[in-house]
Amino acid sequence: MFGNGNNNKLKIFSGRANRPLAEGIAKVLGVPLGRATLGDFPDQETSVRIDEDVRGRDVFIVQPTCTPVNQHLMELLIMLDAFKRASPARITAVLPYYGYARQDRKDKGRVPISAKLVANLITRAGADRVLALDLHAAQIQGFFDIPVDHLYAVKELAKHVRSLGIPQDELVVLSPDEGSIKKALDFQKNVGGQIAVANKQRTSATEIKHGHLIGAAVEGKRVVIYDDMISTAGTTVGAVNVAKHHGAKAVYVCATHGVLSGEAIKRLRDAPIDQLAITDSIPLPPEKQLPCIKVITVAALVANAIHRIHGNESISELFKDEPPIGK
Template sequence: MSVFGTVNTKLKIFSGRANRPLAEGIARALAVPLGNLTIGDFPDKETSVRIEEDVRGRDVFIVQPTCTPVNDHLMELLIILDAFKRASPARITTVLPYYGYARQDRKDKGRVPISAKLVANLITKAGADRVLALDLHAAQIQGFFDIPVDHLYAVKEIAKYVRSLNIDQSDLVVLSPDEGSIKKALDFQKNVGGLIAVADKRRSSATEIKHGHLIGAPLEGKSVVLYDDMISTAGTISGAVRVARDHGAKHVFVCATHGVLCGPAIERLRGSAIDQIVITDSVPLPPDKQLPNMKVISVANLIANAIGRIHGNESVSELFRDDLPGRK
């Protein structure tokens, strides 16, 4: 049964190769079949795309996180968009559960690109009429697009799981792994309760991070929940876990929307004193990156609800009205 009622037959969901299981989950939640799209590679590794059904006049949603390998999945998305643009649908919405290049959102030194803006330009030029994104690393990326952007947050789904752990409110502290994630941690704390604290982080290089002082609530004997938008190399997270344990935390849970888990991430997480790691299926989790203490939460229903609202010309922000006040 559809998550939003009767489905208009003009709604079509298609998927690239980046995360087809998530796209299938979205299609199931909407009670529509996943669209028939053939994607392959020519002998020289150029991407081949063919739409195997009529999409003229349809409301098309293309699910494709630009996750590792980022450049391959981004180029595949652009070619898919071009194919649909030439097939005359009524509207094309790009669904980005994960936005690659999001961390290159400003010039932090001379003579460097703003790659997040370049990616926005490419997606728009390729044919997208609208973008649906999940937990962008920087909210201002929405302004890089000259087309409508709907920004989803996985905080509600992750918070629901944390609440199911039945941690006593007097023992719970939400820890932001650095100063830049304070707003995300505050939003999360509104949903799970407890107190708030911040691990002071100093970046010595692009890959080296040192954590120092603790700001906010004491952690002695507490159950600490770290919350961030992504785990990439896990340098920030593992450093914050050390801070929590050094300050006497009883339990440490790590929560993030995007389990990018690149480079030394798995080794760092395996070597950290973490009770449980909670991530979503915004990007696929291959077997070599799965740890015994990992819990994967699906965002398929969240994205399906948003797609249903966009298709029905309803407000997407209503999904977060109770959980994230002020986001209208």
């Protein structure tokens, strides 16, 4: 897609967390995926060896810190250390999914701010900059003392929703809780329709209780629920059930990160969801694949950002506001 013009010093490497995405990024950029040997010692310590010269190169390491989070995080840190000692010109940690992002503040006594700790670890391990996708909280960018480029998958997911051909007078974008209203509004700018919010009360770390709908009526409408991630799916399925209870004739769900932990797959399988669209920021293993799940790739989005970083061009150009749908 981009050709080889300014890519002669560009190197893309991948950890073991999501190699297919890294391969897709490299293909879009028109460069081969860098050669590195990753494995485990008999005692399960991570082994890393770079199999090509990276001196003076612009290195990008693709490694989402998804499940198993600690293993993939440690692998990223060891890769960063290995590359730092190989004298590249710059190292960028490409994090399609940032683990520990939900622990971003001290909301009760004697708890850690793990998102800040992980930022410190990545920086100290050797990263010169970070490229992240849909951080759970935007303020995490401030936890790093190095530049952070923050990407959003909203346009990729919005393009998919527009392809469904939902008439504008039938479309309602539903925020699954009050905390996701801004994300839902950004999404609605790209797909059109009306906006509504599902009132949520959390009863425990894994249990959610949904109540009323606020905003546009959903009776007889096609509802699209949008959020940045689906973890245990409690919030998502609760919002789906509320929409159905209020008369929605179809419910679609879009999320950037399909974490799908705990009881998520069972909940989603049993829920009245017409389609669930997630990106490939996190790999979807066979045991989590459901007929309703549609995977949207973010390889071109990340590749475009890498190309711009490598060429010292603006990333914000990728997210310039377009005229609202229907205006």
